[in-house]
Amino acid sequence: MEKTSTDTLPLTMISSEKQETVCIFGTGDFGRSLGLKMLQCGYSIVFGSRNPGMSSLLPSGAEVLNYSEAAQKSDIIILTVHREHYDFLTHLTEVLNGKILVDVSNNLKINQYPESNAEYLAQLLPGAHVVKAFNTISAWALQSGALDASRQVFVCGNDRKAKQRVMDIVRTLGLTPLDKGSLMAAKEIENYPLQLFPMWKFPFRLSAVLCVFFFFYSVIRDVIYPYVYERKDNTFRLAISIPNHIFPNTALTLLALVYLPGVLAAILQLYRGTKYRRFPDWLDHWMLCRKQLGLVALGFAFLHVLYTLVIPIRYYVRWRMNNRTVVQAIAKKENPFIISTAWLSDSYLALGILGFFLFVLLGITSLPSVSNMVNWREFRFVQSKLGYLTLILCTAHTLVYGGRRFLDPSTLKWCLPSAYVIALIIPCTLLVVKFILILPCIDKPLTRIRQGWERNPKFLESALNGKTDL
Amino acid sequence: MEKTSTDTLPLTMISSEKQETVCIFGTGDFGRSLGLKMLQCGYSIVFGSRNPGMSSLLPSGAEVLNYSEAAQKSDIIILTVHREHYDFLTHLTEVLNGKILVDVSNNLKINQYPESNAEYLAQLLPGAHVVKAFNTISAWALQSGALDASRQVFVCGNDRKAKQRVMDIVRTLGLTPLDKGSLMAAKEIENYPLQLFPMWKFPFRLSAVLCVFFFFYSVIRDVIYPYVYERKDNTFRLAISIPNHIFPNTALTLLALVYLPGVLAAILQLYRGTKYRRFPDWLDHWMLCRKQLGLVALGFAFLHVLYTLVIPIRYYVRWRMNNRTVVQAIAKKENPFIISTAWLSDSYLALGILGFFLFVLLGITSLPSVSNMVNWREFRFVQSKLGYLTLILCTAHTLVYGGRRFLDPSTLKWCLPSAYVIALIIPCTLLVVKFILILPCIDKPLTRIRQGWERNPKFLESALNGKTDL
Amino acid sequence: MEKTSTDTLPLTMISSEKQETVCIFGTGDFGRSLGLKMLQCGYSIVFGSRNPGMSSLLPSGAEVLNYSEAAQKSDIIILTVHREHYDFLTHLTEVLNGKILVDVSNNLKINQYPESNAEYLAQLLPGAHVVKAFNTISAWALQSGALDASRQVFVCGNDRKAKQRVMDIVRTLGLTPLDKGSLMAAKEIENYPLQLFPMWKFPFRLSAVLCVFFFFYSVIRDVIYPYVYERKDNTFRLAISIPNHIFPNTALTLLALVYLPGVLAAILQLYRGTKYRRFPDWLDHWMLCRKQLGLVALGFAFLHVLYTLVIPIRYYVRWRMNNRTVVQAIAKKENPFIISTAWLSDSYLALGILGFFLFVLLGITSLPSVSNMVNWREFRFVQSKLGYLTLILCTAHTLVYGGRRFLDPSTLKWCLPSAYVIALIIPCTLLVVKFILILPCIDKPLTRIRQGWERNPKFLESALNGKTDL
Numbered sequence A, B, C: 001m002e003k004t005s006t007d008t009l010p011l012t013m014i015s016s017e018k019q020e021t022v023c024i025f026g027t028g029d030f031g032r033s034l035g036l037k038m039l040q041c042g043y044s045i046v047f048g049s050r051n052p053g054m055s056s057l058l059p060s061g062a063e064v065l066n067y068s069e070a071a072q073k074s075d076i077i078i079l080t081v082h083r084e085h086y087d088f089l090t091h092l093t094e095v096l097n098g099k100i101l102v103d104v105s106n107n108l109k110i111n112q113y114p115e116s117n118a119e120y121l122a123q124l125l126p127g128a129h130v131v132k133a134f135n136t137i138s139a140w141a142l143q144s145g146a147l148d149a150s151r152q153v154f155v156c157g158n159d160r161k162a163k164q165r166v167m168d169i170v171r172t173l174g175l176t177p178l179d180k181g182s183l184m185a186a187k188e189i190e191n192y193p194l195q196l197f198p199m200w201k202f203p204f205r206l207s208a209v210l211c212v213f214f215f216f217y218s219v220i221r222d223v224i225y226p227y228v229y230e231r232k233d234n235t236f237r238l239a240i241s242i243p244n245h246i247f248p249n250t251a252l253t254l255l256a257l258v259y260l261p262g263v264l265a266a267i268l269q270l271y272r273g274t275k276y277r278r279f280p281d282w283l284d285h286w287m288l289c290r291k292q293l294g295l296v297a298l299g300f301a302f303l304h305v306l307y308t309l310v311i312p313i314r315y316y317v318r319w320r321m322n323n324r325t326v327v328q329a330i331a332k333k334e335n336p337f338i339i340s341t342a343w344l345s346d347s348y349l350a351l352g353i354l355g356f357f358l359f360v361l362l363g364i365t366s367l368p369s370v371s372n373m374v375n376w377r378e379f380r381f382v383q384s385k386l387g388y389l390t391l392i393l394c395t396a397h398t399l400v401y402g403g404r405r406f407l408d409p410s411t412l413k414w415c416l417p418s419a420y421v422i423a424l425i426i427p428c429t430l431l432v433v434k435f436i437l438i439l440p441c442i443d444k445p446l447t448r449i450r451q452g453w454e455r456n457p458k459f460l461e462s463a464l465n466g467k468t469d470l
Helices: A029-040 A067-072 A083-096 A117-124 A139-144 A160-172 A183-194 A198-230 A243-272 A281-288 A290-309 A315-330 A339-365 A376-405 A419-437 A440-450 A460-466 B029-040 B067-072 B083-096 B117-124 B139-144 B160-172 B183-194 B198-230 B243-272 B281-288 B290-309 B315-331 B339-365 B376-405 B419-437 B440-450 B460-466 C029-040 C067-072 C083-096 C117-124 C139-144 C160-172 C183-194 C198-230 C243-272 C281-288 C290-309 C315-330 C339-365 C376-405 C419-437 C440-450 C460-466
Strands: A021-025 A044-049 A063-066 A076-079 A100-103 A129-132 A152-157 A176-179 B021-025 B044-049 B063-066 B076-079 B100-103 B129-132 B152-157 B176-179 C021-025 C044-049 C063-066 C076-079 C100-103 C129-132 C152-157 C176-179
Touching: A021 A029, A021 A067, A029 A044, A029 A139, A044 A067, A063 A067, A067 A083, A076 A083, A076 A160, A083 A117, A100 A117, A100 A160, A117 A129, A117 A183, A129 A160, A129 A183, A152 A160, A152 A183, A160 A176, A183 C376, A198 A243, A198 A281, A198 A290, A198 A419, A243 A281, A243 A290, A243 A376, A243 A419, A243 A440, A281 A290, A290 A339, A290 C339, A315 B315, A315 C315, A315 C339, A339 A376, A339 B290, A339 B315, A376 A419, A376 B183, A419 A440, B021 B029, B021 B067, B029 B044, B029 B139, B044 B067, B063 B067, B067 B083, B076 B083, B076 B160, B083 B117, B100 B117, B100 B160, B117 B129, B117 B183, B129 B160, B129 B183, B152 B160, B152 B183, B160 B176, B198 B243, B198 B281, B198 B290, B198 B419, B243 B281, B243 B290, B243 B376, B243 B419, B243 B440, B281 B290, B290 B339, B315 C315, B339 B376, B339 C290, B339 C315, B376 B419, B376 C183, B419 B440, C021 C029, C021 C067, C029 C044, C029 C139, C044 C067, C063 C067, C067 C083, C076 C083, C076 C160, C083 C117, C100 C117, C100 C160, C117 C129, C117 C183, C129 C160, C129 C183, C152 C160, C152 C183, C160 C176, C198 C243, C198 C281, C198 C290, C198 C419, C243 C281, C243 C290, C243 C376, C243 C419, C243 C440, C281 C290, C290 C339, C339 C376, C376 C419, C419 C440
Parallel strands: A021 A044, A021 A076, A044 A063, A076 A100, A100 A129, A152 A176, B021 B044, B021 B076, B044 B063, B076 B100, B100 B129, B152 B176, C021 C044, C021 C076, C044 C063, C076 C100, C100 C129, C152 C176
Antiparallel strands: A129 A152, B129 B152, C129 C152
């Protein structure tokens, strides 16, 4: 679009006779893909190139000029050039003055340079309005239209008007702009596409530690112990039996760890008598990745279910049952039916199924499109009430599974109790503490603290002033 | 819309020299969180407070003034104060005149006051442009950025310009504004965050009733009857066997009830000979919660699958099979293989699996993000064609499960047939009626009615006038 | 923001005294529903009708005039009339001149007319600004608010200003506009609601072919062969055993076919020495429906899991195990426990479970709302790394399932190996080729080609010019 004096129509509503012209510096893959997409959406495109006569593969309908000429054609220039080559722009200071310069670049490593590419650009050309955008979109996605990964385009810049112009373009291309504020956010935006599941790191590491612990614990009890005492080769248990000890115990522990930070926060608030002091960083981080922790726990629970359901198909199980029956038949001995055992067996299965069912429900409601449909009251009802019910059911499932063998000395091997006894420690403690916290005598002051009341109002004025506000 | 003259810039594109200033009345949690978020998105914030000198905890960069001074700094004021304290605004009538006043308040109960807070505010200050917004967003979500629940911000107000301004702010904060019309919608918007799954109430109650019915029915047949006649203690069946009667029967009945209102509506339209008369309210409401009914049915089906798959792990089942084999071996009697039994057993399992598979597919396509990717033809194909196929498979699964025992007098206990016979009544009736409805001689007039034709055109003019229109 | 002088308002911000008036031509279902929705969102509506005095059922608050009068009331006219009746508009050429005319029509068949309805309209009325919109939204959805299918409204038109106006209306109604460019896109937009899963056609046909092949292959080996040689009636295997051969083999083959086009593309790029030549059309199409192929494969895998888990409940399996035990008991012969068999049995189950688990994870990340939350690096990590791991696990599962029987002559029937041997051909070949491709000596040139390097740079200038650009 040519420079508009202030006496014309609003910028987003170009008079129909003229299309908005956008200039793209650089004719690499990304520049070409973006140019093609913008042409399709009704923009007029001018490419700026070092050797305009030699550029090829450009989308038909686009003009190619040298940098300076191209820049004069539009007041918005999209820069699809590597940061290392930004120097050439210093020769164009004059023509770029007052124009909108869109930085789409990415780096190869997180925090590769002391300042973000966009901030570096803004230093090079103080007269231009630098806007960071489009760096999260891939050239291939633009070309194929298969925007399977994010449609979100993070936009930041110091000039609200320039930012608004760029966000209008983003919207016209069928993408979703998200304003991240001033150019100071550019560093974060540039790091974003280089991240690999940052919120999942802590849950993955934690579950890896738990898995390794339960693995060695089970190997000692189920493989090494029988080998030492009975010379029995139990190594085949490594394929199914031992994973089916690791997965449920890890899942239960992780599920308890989802609700532990909430309880710790409540205790801290009770102790401090105020909610207006920040939690320690580790607690903050823990609270922010509870959803990920819960989903990892759900993964382990799902594996546990599958590992359990294949039990009757296993050769080992079929052999053992066949063998026991044959031995009994030869001895002409029938088994009596013990009702209490039937009760225990059916109860732990039923508790496990119900717990897993609620767990799957929790997982479904954490899908972005589902959680986006519910209001806060509903979301908290599901995540808190249903979450605790899930934890209670899963803990009860494990307790009943233990049943009469629970802490029975005959199940100890080298003084080690079964793995599920270890896994029960955190959930049981948590549930007891939570139960104490919801006793009226403790719940009341806590609720008051959460509504803004303070025991030792250091921030008296705020307490006075803000207590009537939302 | 009239053509505007061309001598000013649009409101959303502020000249870059000055940031837009927004005033926030109230320094409670929500006001502070909103202020911080808006500062981050490039707004300039002025807090209005009773005691500006004593306010603390406010985000750095924000100014704090008394109400009157703060209001003069901006033409848009966000009011984060409880409704009970709105009176103080009457002293500011003059300074608030012509300004945009955003009401973000919520109540504690649904329909707590005769009029909505926003309408009450508009009555207090007739000169201000009141806009309702932001009441569905929590302070915690704004602070942490973890907008797991809805990103949708419902906006309503009588002044389109004021509403547009507020919607621009909402969009800039990365949220999604949704225009709900005039201030008359404020009541609904204020009730929204207080609701707890309103569309799920009817399905939950209905399934609770069905569960209770099938529970007592099964207890009478499977626990009380054997106790009375054989003094057998079957109580352990309460854990798995009886739930596994309740769940599939409830699921099948609910699934049929998903398709029943559609059939009733068709019969009603055929009877009335027009589609231009409203359905009774109960039918309307039933039709609107079909999706929820179906999802509840899927939940029960999922539980039924899990309860069925654990059967071979149950102590009771293992004991029974072991015992039978031992008895046979002692009697030296081999069982003959009955091919027809193998056919029946495998068929009902296969039908059940295929029905469950389609049911899960239906559930997945009802996820908001999936259903948003399909067009109407595809959506109706899945929900109607696949839906009926699911119902047919599940009904057939139950019929074949019954197999030869179906209505066999020996299965009657106190004249009560098995629970699945009861559960088959609605689906079988429905399928027969549906089959009649798709007979050409009935389908043809129905299709014509649905295209706007009327048998007794009371609304003759409309039929004449509109029949060529979409 | 400072107060703006009041002598103009931007186009989107109508002065509050006057509501924007929109005219709707046609009083059919769609026109009435749209009118009602727009009234609720604060627009003023005028219906244009042939017989304004005789129109009924119209939403209260709307005016009804004849076409010409109605058109004069607004500069935006929404045309809800079938294409066959567009002729009447020619009488209104003058009054429609310069106005925005929104075409919402759909046809009954794909490509029913040589040109799209919107283009036809633009030819009829060259002076009007024709915009195509709203054709993907159903009247019922507008009325009930249950927008379960797409909320996306595709918009196209040659006039940017007119398009922008229509997109503002779309947004105000709570829908999501998507700019598809000039009016040339109207044909595609009109065909869209008539499509039935176009991307799924190839995957469905392919899997149907595979299913039929594996069906007949299994029937020959498992039903016809035993009947011919042993006169055994194995037909009951058609219900579960044979589907449980068809499903896993189809799933494995389809999963391999998801990754085959990527490998073929890499070989083609290596052979051509450039990435700047288009792939053949069949390869392009294949690559674009990989996601659908993968999801169909996941469906078959899911069915395989269910069919496998019901094995121990089947009458046939229970009878066989019971019979074997009875025979053994009568013969007083105990089975020895073979550790290697236990290892094989447990390993193939464990590999299958882990493969299925990763497969489900892949499926979940392909949900639109989930894939929209991840960046490109994460998306490619999941779809490529995790995808190959899934393929390796599933192939290993099948290999170990074969175990010692693999290609054992005794398993050949009429020289036909078991079905899983056939299903292993493509995955094993693919994995070997992929392994060769990631050898450093081959991976290096491939990576350079993908970064833009060319072996025989026909497009030398582009290579020179673009290589420093993104």
